[in-house]
Amino acid sequence: MERRKFIGTAAIGSLGIVSCKAATASIDDSQNKDFVLKNNINHSVCRWCFNKIPFEDFLKTLNELGIKSIDLTGPEEWPLMKKYNIHAAMCWGAGKGIMEGWNDPKLHVELIADYKKIIPKVAEAGYTNLICFSGNRNGMEDKVGLKNCADGLKKIMPLAEKHGVVLQMELLNSKIDHKDYMCDTSTWGIELCKEIGSENFKLLYDIYHMQIMEGDVIRNIEDNHQYFGHYHTAGVPGRYEIDETQELYYPAIMRAILSTGYTGHVAQEFIPKKDDKIDSLKQGFLICDV
Template identity: 70%
Template sequence: MRRRDFVAASAIGAAGMVTTSGLAQTNTVKKDFELKNNINHSVCQWCFGDIPLEDFLKELNTLGIKAIDLIGPKDWPLLKKYDIHCSMCNGAEISLTEGWNDPKYHEQLIKQYTEIIPQVAEAGYTNLICFSGNRRGMNDYVGLQNCVDGLSKIIPLAEEHGVVIQMELFNQVNHPDYMCDNSLWGIELCKHLGSENFKLLYDIYHMQIQEGDIIRSIQNYHHYFGHYHTAGVPGRNEIDETQELYYPAIMKAILDTGFKGYVAQEFIVTWDDKIAALKDAFSRCDV
């Protein structure tokens, strides 16, 4: 085949692939959306932030999804109205970059967590997020000890109220300089604190980028993981065939550990029909 003919034929084929990909957005979603619920499903609200929260909660009720992530106290009454559980609470942290690894933030953090921990328990919730903060030139061992010093001031209160403080793991591509950027550092922090009321929020997307070997990490270190987040790699988009992770196998690994917590979808939607994209993700994770 002459090069010119080959290029023309390839262009036609590529156009056909684009059309097929567009159709796949709806064809891959189960017509009858019915979950086994071996996995406790949740979703991060910020990914669907252009949908008013109340409308989004109505959609979750329609789908039979019983939990949502990263909601603070002011919106808990709305969750109660729709019988949606807050599977990961927020509102006590300062920011992603200003966290427990820097003693200058301890006074403020201790005050805020001391106020919110009892509120989490009173609302009937369990998990409350926290962050290490950025290094800013700080040695990781120093930062770890600073986290221990600060967090140890609130862990007894968390234990008293049955609240689990969960520090999220991030990668260095999306969150340059963040200290809690690998499983082993986070696990060492868990060991130093020595409490079942401190766990790691294992973000599969972040850890695939930062260290890989996702299933082995889950198998070896699941005792330290209290919550999971999803997203596709690369791009942080849908968890379908456009990315490199095979989520059914990952969910099977999580299930095999006996995990009873929540797995929350945290991908940035590219489909026109955002709820269809969410349904597709839940279906893929419903092993």
């Protein structure tokens, strides 16, 4: 399932998902004996990539692996996550998805109301990060869209600051996966951060997307890390496993992230091709566990 289709349907889908042998989520201790993490990286994983596994089974597996966090979940999922002591490193639950976002002033009234509802819920649950999106260009100039985003987001920043919630706009590629998306380069996103001027607004630096759009990943992280509040991984090309089949060398990228003093989470957001989805996930964690 594509992520854009998963947004907004996660709660419904998780109720009706049937487990299959290839996506078995429960693994015994003998299978984990070689899975030992250094935990210099705070590991997380995006829920939508493993949505074929029933949610509670997936949480049990994360506990067995010693992974303490998960990305892209909303209020309807948080009670079950708390049962298994799994943190929500990147929350969602507000907005109209990827294609309709803050660059459209006609949506500001709706978006502001929506985010004003969810920001206190994020804080009350004990979480920090809340995702947001620029929306598609639809013929709009980037400078106009940047100003529109800043004008709208500034109206909710005082509430975010009051509750200690950090809004994070995700950088996505507009070449392959999200045609016409506006916040598609770190340069544009950084200018938005400067315009908003709040420590409670950051960029979700998706390594997969930015490799497609601009490359030079390590240099960008080293030079601009103060604007990046969260990281996602995936293999290029294809968004598959982050192994030797793709062009990025994640151990070096993880070392660059650590060298900046970053203490947040790095979430696996690849779509596993292998039959054993959990084995792919374990591999991804170990590759990043520098």
